[in-house]
Amino acid sequence: MTLFYVFAAVAVLASMLVIAQRNPIYSVLLLIASFGALSGLYVLLDAPFVAVTQIIVYAGAIMVLFLFVVMLLNAPHEDTEFDEHVHPLRRPGAMRLGAVLAAALIAELAWALSRTGAATGGDFQVAGVSSVRAIGRSLFTTYAFPFEVTSVLILVAMVGAVVLARRDSGPSVPPGA
Amino acid sequence: MPAITPLLIAQLVIIVVVFHALLLSAAAMVWVERRLAAALQQRLGPIRVGWQGLLQPFADVIKLMFKEELRPKAADALLFALAPVISATCAFAAFAVVPFGGETTLFGLLPEGMRLQVADVNVAALVIFAIASMSVYGIVLAGWSSNSKYSLIGGLRSSAQMISYELSYGMALVSVLLVGNSLSLTDIVNGQAGAWFGVIPKWFVFLQPLGFLIYMTAGVAETNRAPFDFPEAEQELVAGYHTEYSSMSFAMFFLAEYINMVTVSAVATDLFLGGWHGPFLPASLGWIWFLLKVGALLFFYVWMRWTLPRYRYDQLMKFGWKVLLPVSVVNLLVTAAGVLYFGG
Numbered sequence: 038m039t040l041f042y043v044f045a046a047v048a049v050l051a052s053m054l055v056i057a058q059r060n061p062i063y064s065v066l067l068l069i070a071s072f073g074a075l076s077g078l079y080v081l082l083d084a085p086f087v088a089v090t091q092i093i094v095y096a097g098a099i100m101v102l103f104l105f106v107v108m109l110l111n112a113p114h115e116d117t118e119f120d121e122h123v124h125p126l127r128r129p130g131a132m133r134l135g136a137v138l139a140a141a142l143i144a145e146l147a148w149a150l151s152r153t154g155a156a157t158g159g160d161f162q163v164a165g166v167s168s169v170r171a172i173g174r175s176l177f178t179t180y181a182f183p184f185e186v187t188s189v190l191i192l193v194a195m196v197g198a199v200v201l202a203r204r205d206s207g208p209s210v211p212p213g214a
Numbered sequence: 215m216p217a218i219t220p221l222l223i224a225q226l227v228i229i230v231v232v233f234h235a236l237l238l239s240a241a242a243m244v245w246v247e248r249r250l251a252a253a254l255q256q257r258l259g260p261i262r263v264g265w266q267g268l269l270q271p272f273a274d275v276i277k278l279m280f281k282e283e284l285r286p287k288a289a290d291a292l293l294f295a296l297a298p299v300i301s302a303t304c305a306f307a308a309f310a311v312v313p314f315g316g317e318t319t320l321f322g323l324l325p326e327g328m329r330l331q332v333a334d335v336n337v338a339a340l341v342i343f344a345i346a347s348m349s350v351y352g353i354v355l356a357g358w359s360s361n362s363k364y365s366l367i368g369g370l371r372s373s374a375q376m377i378s379y380e381l382s383y384g385m386a387l388v389s390v391l392l393v394g395n396s397l398s399l400t401d402i403v404n405g406q407a408g409a410w411f412g413v414i415p416k417w418f419v420f421l422q423p424l425g426f427l428i429y430m431t432a433g434v435a436e437t438n439r440a441p442f443d444f445p446e447a448e449q450e451l452v453a454g455y456h457t458e459y460s461s462m463s464f465a466m467f468f469l470a471e472y473i474n475m476v477t478v479s480a481v482a483t484d485l486f487l488g489g490w491h492g493p494f495l496p497a498s499l500g501w502i503w504f505l506l507k508v509g510a511l512l513f514f515y516v517w518m519r520w521t522l523p524r525y526r527y528d529q530l531m532k533f534g535w536k537v538l539l540p541v542s543v544v545n546l547l548v549t550a551a552g553v554l555y556f557g558g
Contacts, residue, residue, distance in 0.1 A: 062293070062358065069351070086397075089340040097347025098377070101354070105373055108358050108366070169337070169397055 041081055048074035061107045063101060072096040086168045229332050236309055240472035241271035247516050254520045281461040286361050289458065293359035298459065300465035301352030305473035308345040311338040312480045313400045315490050315501035329400060329499055330490075336397040339391055342481055343384055346436060350376045352470065353438075353455045360458040368454025371436035371527065375435055375442065378534040383432035385542035389425045389549040390485045393418055399481075403489030415493075420487040424545045426486045427539060429509075433478040435534070437471060442530060479511035480504075487511075 051071035058064045072095045079088035176184055245260070245268060252259025255294045260267035285294055315330030335341050350373055357472015361457050394402035402418075419426045435442040483489055487507045490500030526534070 040467050062290075066293075066351075066355075085335065085337045086340070089344050093340065093347055097344060097350075098380075101347070101373055101377060104354055105370070105377075108354070108370065123244055137453070164314040 041078065044074045044077040044081065047071070048078070062104070065103050065107055067104075069096050069100050073099070084168050086172060222392065224306065225332075225524055228330065232309060233306065236306060236473050236476065239476050240469050243472045243475065243512060243516075244271040244274065244468075246364065246512070247519075250513070251518045251520050254352055254517075268277070275465065278461055278465045283461045283463065284458070286458050288361045290359040290361070293355045294458075294536050297352050297356035297359060298351075298456075298463040299472035299512060300355065301349060302466040302473075304345050304349035304352060305470040305477065308342050308349075308477045309473070309480065311335045311341045312477065312484060313338075313403060313489065314504045326381075331400065334400065335398070337397045338486075339387055339397050339402070342477070343387060346383070347376075347380055349470070349474070352467075354384070356459065356467070357455040360455075362400065362458050364457045365455050368457070372438060372455060375438070375534070379432040379435035379442075379538070382428050382534065382538040382542040383436060385546050386422075386425045386432060387431040387537070388483070389422055389542075389546045390429075392546075392549050392553050393421050394485075395553075399484045399489075403491065406488040407491050415488055415491070417486060417488040421487065421543075421550065424541065425549070426482070428542045428545065429482060431538060433482065434515070434518070437474045437478055437531075439471075439475065439515060441522040441524050443519075443524060444541075456545070475512060475515055476508065479508045479515065482511055483507040 038078060048071050050156070051067045051074065055064045055067045055071065060065065076088040076091040079091060080084070248270070249259045249267065251257075255374035260270040263269040263273045285291065310332040311334075313329055313334070353372045353376075354369045357365045357367075357372070359365070390402065391397055394405045396405070406416050406418055414420065456464055459467060483504060487548055488503075489507075489535055490504040492500070492503035492506075
């Protein structure tokens with residue numbers, strides 16, 4: 038149980054610090070720390086496969102791309118244009134919307150947390166053989182349709198990225214020709 | 215607190231032994247690399263310090279320790295210090311799940327058998343992959359935090375290279391996992407015991423020749439070794455991501471590179487070359503076979519560095535995405551079909 042509190046504290050703290058950084062590189066790194074702590078929680082839940090996948094996919098692959106982009110764009114330190122002492126609701130435009138959304142999120146969180154006590158243990162079955170087998174089986178039988186739809190979604194995103202990244206299609210001259 | 219049993223003590227001993235063996239292996243590899251390079255170029259190499267120059271790596275380390283620790287003025291102090299730590303930690307951590315010997319009682323010292331492995335994780339193959347994917351942060355952060363253009367270009371090249379080759383690396387890994395029908399490295403090694411027709415050892419390299427080639431190619435790229443050593447291409451980038459590092463923080467990058475080589479070779483041995491299984495020796499001495507196979511792969515690593523010239527960067531990217539990845543995907547599909555057809 039001690040381990041749970043350690044991982045949970047790291048995850049929560051790191052996630053909060055992500056939005057408190059002025060330097061985007063630090064935000065990315067703190068998010069990685071948060072993912073690492075989450076993966077620790079998965080290990081405690083006896084789901085090593087999910088834990089390792091969390092590291093490989095999120096911390097290892099997606100965050101590397103984040104870091105890559107942040108470094109390539111060389112994003113400057115974020116400086117606020119407005120007085121920090123002004124109440125969020127009185128700040129211009131988008132900031133106001135952000136404050137409203139944050140309030141809604143906090144309300145939802147409070148509501149969700151108030152209900153956790155009543156929740157039952159859940160009826161997730163303990164994987165008898167190995168969690169990999171169980172996950173694979175349900176992924177390709179029960180959840181085959183969402184799985185395939187997700188892959189189409191990712192394909193669409195890829196095509197979109199290629200279209201956006203492509204330069205204006207004039208008479209195509211290969212570079213260096 | 216767990217009771218102190220012989221098994222627990224043996225586990226702790228193994229942890230200490232593996233840690234120091236890795237440190238020593240890095241030192242040994244430095245010596246082997248320099249002597250071998252010299253032999254390939256008809257030079258002598260380091261032969262003055264100790265017998266045949268064997269103490270040269272230790273002299274190097276002592277020299278590095280007494281060097282001044284420098285940091286560029288505009289560098290990001292925290293990340294600059296953190297980057298070599300991440301690199302070295304990932305290098306050591308990956309070996310924790312690599313089994314290097316069969317079940318043993320340590321010559322009857324233990325009441326029950328234990329595996330020669332620091333941590334027996336049932337998703338070991340994926341853990342290694344995960345740690346390999348984390349180790350890119352050490353290099354990227356080193357490149358970025360140094361605030362130097364050579365370092366930055368080295369770091370960016372390296373992250374692009376590692377992302378590109380990680381995919382093929384993973385595909386090769388998955389094909390072996392399919393053949394071995396397990397995610398545990400111990401199970402995979404045990405699946406390679408015995409021989410076909412009594413002669414050919416049942417190593418997965420014979421079932422997965424293409425997978426082995428892909429794995430080794432991607433492994434060389436992952437460890438940033440020649441002919442894929444772009445992150446530190448001397449002629450273009452001074453020393454790449456560790457240009458600005460000196461003294462022991464440089465030594466940590468150096469250490470990480472050599473330990474990563476050892477880990478990639480050890481994992482390749484477990485996945486493709488039958489791990490500790492081999493003829494002539496009793497099962498309790500299987501780790502000797504393991505060391506021999508790892509040594510052969512490491513020799514290959516060094517041999518290749520001094521034989522092949524470096525690729526051009528665009529060739530590297532083209533090769534990774536247009537050759538290695540499609541080939542590894544096809545290999546995976548064929549393997550999956552084969553496992554399905556022959557029933558694993």
